[in-house]
Amino acid sequence: MNSYSLVTILFFLSSGLFLGWSLGANDAANVFGTAVTTKMLKFKTAAIIASIFVIIGAVSGGKGTSSTLEKLGSVNALGGAFIVAFAAAISVYLMTNISIPVSTSQSIVGAIIGWNFFVGLKTDLTVVTKIVMSWIASPILAAIFSIIFFLGIRKLLHNSNIHLIRKDFYTRIGLIVVGAFGAYSLGANNIANVMGVFTETIPLENISLFNVFIIDSKQQLFFIGAMAISTGILTYSKNVMNTVGKKLFKLSPMTALIVVLSSSTVLFLFASRGLKSFLNSYGLPSLPLVPVSSSQAVVGAVLGISIAKKASNLSFKTLGKISLGWVTTPLISALICFIMLFFMQNVFMQKVYSRNIQNRVSINRVEASEYINKGDNYDR
Template identity: 60%
Template structure:
């Protein structure tokens, strides 16, 4: 069943490969500097590597936008996003898979009664503006530098041609890796919370997490899309917006690749924060917007006369239409999936201000006394609880998020048979012994269980500066939530 539902994610991956490979090698192929077959092979290999090695960073923000909690819902969300991208690919427009998956998730939020996280949505939408602008600025800077170097050193035409070809190939490889790292969250992000996969170890040499396994499958699907259906969109990006010289094509790909890397690099984020600098948000940005921004940047540098504004207008309208189409497809398809095909598309998550929740709200700095009229009342969804809260008291978005997070009900019961089913190759003996101390206990909230475990065992505590350890520990907590769920 999981394999069947995962097929929509693989379809989305195929659509991404068919559409977004043009952003990596389209300018090089359009400028006739690299053959399509060569571009497709390199692109496929490094997309998979980027997805598996560095794909986790951008997936967290997308997960906060809306946590799809049922396999049927994840299937529809991915399918709706894939279909919207495929329709735009047929029209030969390089659209954004980031926008399509965001639209599909918002459609699921409306259908299930879940709240759309405004902070995450704002962060993602802001990158839709920042991404092409940043790419254009980088392209203008690079183009000026390269033109200066060529004119200053008087590089021979044949030598320049060889340098440009090699540069385009390296830029495409880097861009493919960055594309896999940044956009795999769009393809497989909605399946992370509902995946039955668990971490596996290969003879103790290295581990492959459940998320990395998903990302590997998604990377392969993207690669198939590149190999089978990306050639037609490459023509639009490579020569449709404006005619590109080989040097301009090189600048466009490098600028695009750098932007994608900036928005997916956890190492860069850690470095900036450790030096007191503002970190670049880890968000799955639009590869299409990055490459179009770079091409437009160079076009504007030349005065803008060489730009085909009709094509640009069509591409821009596609960026606006795509999330709307994906949201509508998602909402309507979820209705049919649940009411016609009788498949569960979401798990209802009730909300209640319990005594434990009230205590947590107080610890966060907001007095729960102002919520006394709602104490003990149960609400079917986050939307209904938000309406009840708004009718009684005015809350800032930050306080509202604190109240909702504390009040979310996820009943858990720690039983010995489930403890014994845990894979000791992944979860250590010390961590399992800490779990055994809670045998027979019941919890109303996931955070309540997590806090109790952290308080009683150092093996379940997060490390402030160890990002990889914390990611692994988060996966373990998610596994335990699903394991002990009543």
Template identity: 30%
Template sequence: MDIILGIALVLAGFYMAWNIGANDLANAMGTSVGSKSLTIKQVIVLAAIFELAGALLFGGNVTGTIAKGIVPLDKIIEISPLIVTVGMLAAILAAAFWITLATFYNLPVSTTHSIVGSVLGFGIICVFYGYITFADIHWPVLINIVASWFLSPFIGAALAYVIFYFVRKRFLVNSENVPGIEKKFVWLQVATACFIAFAHGSNDVANAIGPLYAVFEMYGYTGFGVLTLSQVLLLLGGVGIVIGLSTWGYKVIDTVGSKITELTPTRGFSAQFATASVVLAHSFIGLPISTTHTLVGAVIGVGLAGGLSGVNFKVIKNIVSSWFITVPVAALTCMIIFFPLEWFFL
């Protein structure tokens, strides 16, 4: 592999990971800050530990799906490995550019949507060139992924609603010391913050390093020193995500933590525990799921448990609108980026 192209891929992967931290992980940890259970600095420390742990222990399952589960790269590799390399570079850059734009406008978007859409865009380019047919794209896998995007907000909302309903009925209703109970739940929310960072690392780090893994494996790289290829890339992605959270994550944290509904430690605990449970379950089966969708759904579920007036539907409308345009925008951007990269490297 050309060394310039290899360096470009690594830098693009790190840039994508940085974006995931600034948007997706910030979204996941926003409830802890919004409920005032943790400060941003404390969230960054916890994320650095548990995000990396989740990435290294479980991240490999989803990485394979992002790398080869959508577009039949093996067929394209037989024709031109360089096309695959340039295509994956274009896919990473397209997804990352869109997330940067969304973060600038404080919108929590799905990084999973973004990378899946951009990889699909590369697949459509390959169909245009005649390398594969539309039938060769792994549509059943794509359908399962897309279905999870629609189901995850509802599952997150339902589970968070049930958890908070139980907490509210058992501990808060008729209590003479609600502030004292909320104070005790701060520690539970700290625990769920660790849980959600672990779950996020297990699933969403693949959005940054999945395309890199496909390319480096294609060229025969199996590891670097004592670490396997997967471990090296997962570590790269995990570090990039934590840096993204610490440098630019405050924008999305503000949206999720304070603008959808009022959050307290009991509400934040309910939303985070529901989200982390759903995401980790999907990581276990190797299915990329949107942490953003799940958590926003969970926050809405918690808000609904307190009555419709507790939810800011105007903010929700803006967030959901950005979800629907993510896949087509990422796919189209990948196509636009691919052709100048092709001209430069091929």
């Protein structure tokens, strides 16, 4: 913090804010997208609720998934963090412009791998495998939850005599509640995508509120990133809503509620440190704390609904288009990041990687001694 001016920090942080805005425009809309496209909630109402709970989730539960990204690649120079976030944001923005619901998780992972490749660091394949398997598992789990919730709620409604008007009221309330839960889960799960690469390069002083609550450096950065996500929700999220809520499969208000509940549950499971610790304490298996895509979870939940209803009007063309976006996004992001890092280092003469003793975990004492004697000749 001391080696950079406030203006410089704000400039480099702008790429993270752009990525947060892109996440809000592309991913966060999926939390309430089905509710809006079925006319159960107005867009402004849904966007305000989502914005509030995204911030709460990011600040209170965002640390869980950030540790996984740090294991994938520890970006330790402000110039490098700027490029990684900017490359991911451009990738998401390009996909958003053609109305494909892609993942900031995929784009940031691709960008980090591009950074690893540029600076000559090995990418931990174990971490990559864990992340990719989570990407595959999240839509499958969402589909399973969706089928279970659909069959359960359908049976409940069949055995009860709820008036149509009351049913409509309950559905709206349910959409608001599960949407708020989904926004919270999204903030907790995906904020690491937005601000995770800056946590090593922008250490902030802890803030004490009433000598009771301590807001540390990460939480402050997560709050800033969550504000950017909220802005994206409010300003540029309707196109992706239409793709998921209308073009892939026609949803009723009740099935829209189930889709939101299913996808939100998946995001929560991959973000909750408390749940993971609880399961581990009893020797039970738990899911890894990995940033996954709300878009993938929503698509998986929609597919689950179509399977449960044995529907034939699923748009495989739209599904193929979305799947292609999932596959190409990390590749595009990695390529963009590599190219931009080259220009940042060689044209703008900014450091994109700093190798110091604290970050060189693998060196031994002899190498450390030589490193000190020669000086920091490893900066790039």
